[in-house]
Amino acid sequence: MMNFYMAYQPIIDFFLIAVGLGYSQQIALKAGVFSIATAGFAAIGAYTSAILVTRYGIHPMISVFAAAAMGILASWILSLPLARLRGAFQAIATLAFVQVVIALLLYFSGFTGGALGIINIPRVVNTGWLLLAVGVTMYVVWSLNRSKVGRVFGALREDDSVAASLGIPIQGYYTLAFILSGVIGAVFGGMRSLYVFNIEPVDFGFAAMVASLTVVVLGGRNTLLGPIAGALIMAILPEIARPLAENRGILNGVILILVITFLPNGVGHELVYWLRRRFRRPSAATLGRTVTKGGANVSAH
Template sequence: MMSFYYSYQPLIDFFLIAVGLGYSQQLALRAGVFSIATAGFSALGAYATAILVTRYGAPVPLAILVSAVVGMAVSYVLSVPLARLRGAFQAIATLAFVQVVIALLLYFEGFTGGAIGISGIPRVMNTGWLLLAVLVTIYVIWSINRTSVGRVFNALRQDDSVAASLGVPIKSYYALAFVLSGLIGAVFGALRSLYVFNIEPVDFGFHAMVASLTVVVLGGRNTLLGPIAGALIMAILPELARPLAENRGILNGVILILVITFLPNGVGDELVYWLRRRLRRTPKTMSKREEGTDVVAAD
């Protein structure tokens, strides 16, 4: 067991980071905000923590806390114009946000290291801390889902005009969903920087945007299992596609197309829905069998 863990520890750790970033992406999408800003929040959290720890000698917990505040503040400011946009326009706006963040990281070279980035970040994160962060995130989102806030998020995703007609302050809830997304994205960006020793602007570019979005598309955006299933698929795929060498991208694309076509809700969501249907059906089946047994006994 331990030999398996040590052999695949980097894969497990990056899987946990991908799950956390997946929840950041899922929160925005679940509330009807077509955002791909998770990579930008992750970059802000990573660089804030790296700069505070390496240049100012700040304690790691304080650096993570500051990163979380930065992510929340920036996401709140960004939520104001996003609340006035819909669909593809939100995606374009958040794409522009990520590009602006990367441009600023490159421009302020004396502060951020430019294209070279920041190195020498103490590696204090391990599997245990990353797992704890994921579990706390799951608990927070699970708690939100059980409140009226979670139900409003679902209503906004399905039809925000109906929600508005019922008196729901949709702009406030859009802002709340986006701030939570920014908080989680910044925190896991900070944790990532404390794991990889070195960060560069390219780490948070187009590939990072696609990766966080793909995790939710593959896993699902409506259940807690979604990001876990999506990140698991994303972690396993490179291992399965290793024999294909440079053609491994073909397998990734084919699987993504198949999931979107046949499992549009995502693998994780479809699994949860299937289990719910099975659990609902079981009591009815058993009651029918008991009725049949009673009839036979009466005869």
């Protein structure tokens, strides 16, 4: 068992980081903000931590809090223009944000190390710290889901004009969701940089952006289990596909298409749904849902 842990520890740790970034991505989608800015927040957090620790000798713990503060600041500033946009336009705007962050990291090479990035970052984050961070994040998201804020997020996602007509200050809630996304992304970005020894701008490019989005879409956009299920699939997929060697891209692609097409609410959602049906006392409500499964899926959005 110990040997198993040793051999698979990086997979477990990277899985936990992916879960964290997944929550950053999910919380924005949950409130109907189609942001793919998580990679950009992670970059800001990672560079904040790495620069503070390696150049100014700041304690790593404090550097992660500084990363969180930077995440809040960046997401708050970004939320101002974003609030004026909707849907795919938000996606394109946040994509532009990530591209600008990377271009600037490359340009200000005196401060950020340019393409070389930042090296010799001490590895102080381990599985325990990551578990703690994921636990705290999950607790926050869980309590949010149960609170009024969670219900408002749901309403915004469904139809923001209805929410507005009910007198809900929708702008404030959009901003809140986006700042939460920013702070979670920056914290896990910062922790990642304290785990991987060195960081460089390409770590946070198009691929990273797509990875966080994929985790959430695969796992489920609305359930607490979503990022965990999604990150699990993404962690296991390369391992399953390894014997295919150079044809792995094809398998990755096929699985993405199949899961999205046939489990449109995500694997995590289906799992929760299946567990409920299995273990709950069948009440009239759940019976009704079983019968009209297709309809239930649509109304769950």
